[in-house]
Amino acid sequence: MSKVLVSDPIDQAGIDILSQVATVDVKTGLKPEELVQIIGEYDALMIRSGTRVTQEIIEAGTQLKIIGRAGVGVDNVDVPAATRKGIVVVNSPEGNTIAAAEHALAMMLSLSRYIPDANASVKRGEWDRKSFIGAEVYKKTIGIVGLGKIGSHVAAVARAMGMKLLAFDPFISTERAEQIGCQLVDLEVLIQQADYITLHIPKTPETTHLINTERLAKMKPNARIINCARGGIIDEEALAVALREGKIAGAALDVYEAEPLGESSLKSLGQQAILTPHLGASTTEAQVNVAIDVAEQIRDVLLGLAARSAVNIPGLSPDVMEELKPYMQLAETLGKLVGQLAGGRVELLNVRLQGELATNKSQPLVVASLKGLLYQALRERVNYVNASIEAKERGIRVIETRDASIKDYAGSLHLEATGSLGTHSVTGALFGGGEIRLTNLDDFPINVPPNQHMLFTLHRDMPGIIGKLGSLLGSFNVNIASMQVGRKIIRGDAVMVLSLDDPLPDGILPEIIKVSGIRDAYTVTL
Numbered sequence: 001m002s003k004v005l006v007s008d009p010i011d012q013a014g015i016d017i018l019s020q021v022a023t024v025d026v027k028t029g030l031k032p033e034e035l036v037q038i039i040g041e042y043d044a045l046m047i048r049s050g051t052r053v054t055q056e057i058i059e060a061g062t063q064l065k066i067i068g069r070a071g072v073g074v075d076n077v078d079v080p081a082a083t084r085k086g087i088v089v090v091n092s093p094e095g096n097t098i099a100a101a102e103h104a105l106a107m108m109l110s111l112s113r114y115i116p117d118a119n120a121s122v123k124r125g126e127w128d129r130k131s132f133i134g135a136e137v138y139k140k141t142i143g144i145v146g147l148g149k150i151g152s153h154v155a156a157v158a159r160a161m162g163m164k165l166l167a168f169d170p171f172i173s174t175e176r177a178e179q180i181g182c183q184l185v186d187l188e189v190l191i192q193q194a195d196y197i198t199l200h201i202p203k204t205p206e207t208t209h210l211i212n213t214e215r216l217a218k219m220k221p222n223a224r225i226i227n228c229a230r231g232g233i234i235d236e237e238a239l240a241v242a243l244r245e246g247k248i249a250g251a252a253l254d255v256y257e258a259e260p261l262g263e264s265s266l267k268s269l270g271q272q273a274i275l276t277p278h279l280g281a282s283t284t285e286a287q288v289n290v291a292i293d294v295a296e297q298i299r300d301v302l303l304g305l306a307a308r309s310a311v312n313i314p315g316l317s318p319d320v321m322e323e324l325k326p327y328m329q330l331a332e333t334l335g336k337l338v339g340q341l342a343g344g345r346v347e348l349l350n351v352r353l354q355g356e357l358a359t360n361k362s363q364p365l366v367v368a369s370l371k372g373l374l375y376q377a378l379r380e381r382v383n384y385v386n387a388s389i390e391a392k393e394r395g396i397r398v399i400e401t402r403d404a405s406i407k408d409y410a411g412s413l414h415l416e417a418t419g420s421l422g423t424h425s426v427t428g429a430l431f432g433g434g435e436i437r438l439t440n441l442d443d444f445p446i447n448v449p450p451n452q453h454m455l456f457t458l459h460r461d462m463p464g465i466i467g468k469l470g471s472l473l474g475s476f477n478v479n480i481a482s483m484q485v486g487r488k489i490i491r492g493d494a495v496m497v498l499s500l501d502d503p504l505p506d507g508i509l510p511e512i513i514k515v516s517g518i519r520d521a522y523t524v525t526l
């Protein structure tokens with residue numbers, strides 16, 4: 001049975017799902033060195049933001065197949081390191097959207113009405129109404145940085161509260177922003193005009209310290225800023241100075257450059273600063289959502305099925321995945337075949353989607369072709385996650401083309417590999433019941449199902465050659481399961497495709513090439 005380690009607090013609903021297929025160990029609060037020591041036993045790791053999955057942990061996770069992040073942000077996971085090791089990283093892109101958006105909105109209203117400090121003063125026995133004169137959000141301008149899932153929900157609610165909406169997001173269209181009721185503007189315009197600025201972007205090299213001393217200086221003196229996205233998008237030191245000097249009116253933070261928040265000048269600020277301990281996703285509803293979403297994906301991957309929200313493999317909807325699955329198998333088989341025919345180092349792979357297939361998504365088929373192509377070199381170490389990166393690191397250039405006019409079969413896939421030893425091509429299609437057929441080899445028409453052990457020869461189409469080859473194989477005790485010849489013209493060049501019951505013994509290939517009329521021979525294992 002598989003083993004799953006849960007290293008952060010996860011809702012029981014997720015543990016129940018994992019327990020259907022695996023032994024589940026819940027061990028929270030592990031030190032990095034403790035995690036490194038035990039991770040080698042586990043097939044899957046389930047985390048939230050509390051566990052840092054470093055390269056060292058990934059290297060030590062020799063059995064790991066999947067890392068599941070019960071939440072959105074995967075910045076605590078070394079995703080490139082996981083990808084290189086072929087480990088799928090999944091998250092729950094939508095499970096906590098509402099929770100995070102509502103937390104940001106709660107922060108905005110709390111900042112405007114000094115609710116945390118007013119509450120604390122009453123509990124201290126005071127009745128101070130003068131110190132907590134707030135501001136209304138109605139008719140004020142909110143500047144939303146990042147108009148993705150959370151930012152869009154914040155926009156919808158802010159709009160309902162009568163706010164004017166500005167947004168900065170270089171990756172969405174003006175039309176999309178308008179649909180949500182936002183005016184898309186430059187960051188500098190947003191910074192200068194907004195009364196409330198709320199951040200809903202990932203932390204990347206571009207967004208680190210996006211809010212710095214210069215930008216804080218350009219904000220309105222009544223501006224209030226909210227960060228429920230990621231620590232480090234705001235320069236915390238610069239923010240503390242701006243608040244202390246009254247350059248802006250307030251800030252509410254849920255996330256920090258280092259968590260848990262240690263020594264920090266933010267802690268000594270008064271009612272203009274509200275600090276929560278990364279609570280954006282902490283609602284009962286969100287925790288059930290993300291736990292179920294991610295546990296289901298871990299379960300599926302452990303059962304050999306695809307994950308629906310993998311961050312390091314092409315994202316495909318389950319419908320598209322279902323439709324493409326037989327073609328993925330075809331692509332992988334053709335990749336294995338053409339890689340072995342090309343032999344040596346492949347430099348260029350041309351993947352052509354033909355006929356009806358030309359309208360399909362090509363990326364998954366390219367990945368599957370590369371997985372097949374690299375199998376010879378990498379065996380089980382290559383998978384759908386790391387095939388593209390492995391190919392890139394090996395300098396294999398990939399060209400994707402489409403030709404809807406090729407209609408020999410309803411839909412077919414053509415791979416051509418060019419390497420140090422020449423160029424070879426193979427085409428395949430799916431017949432009734434999803435059966436794979438090889439339909440063309442090096443431009444010779446054929447029609448054979450793939451077989452585990454195969455022999456291909458390039459020869460002159462002339463009497464006696466098939467008999468000679470049959471006897472030769474017989475003398476080596478190799479049984480032929482089926483044989484087919486493909487040729488373009490009578491007595492011209494031809495290919496012979498043999499399916500064999502046994503692997504070809506060492507030493508027979510040079511003997512085959514010695515047969516008069518045979519120019520070349522290739523043995524392939526699929």
Ligand SMILES: NC(=O)C1=CN([C@@H]2O[C@H](COP(=O)(O)OP(=O)(O)OC[C@H]3O[C@@H](n4cnc5c(N)ncnc54)[C@H](O)[C@@H]3O)[C@@H](O)[C@H]2O)C=CC1
Pocket residue numbers: 071072073074093096097100145146147148149150151168169170171172200201202203206207228229230254255278279280281282
């Ligand atoms: N505090 C908490 O507990 C939680 C925090 N989060 C964080 O909230 C953030 C947003 O999450 P979602 O809305 O789900 O993500 P999302 O992917 O739906 O939206 C992010 C948006 O940011 C935009 N973006 C990316 N780079 C940008 C840049 N340089 N400038 C402006 N816009 C940029 C993208 O185009 C996208 O529209 C993430 O960082 C996530 O980790 C999410 C859930 C809970």
Ligand SMILES: O=C(O)C(=O)COP(=O)(O)O
Pocket residue numbers: 048049050070071072073074096278279280281282
């Ligand atoms: O989903 C996210 O990105 C979050 O930040 C939530 O973090 P958490 O799962 O509460 O540790």
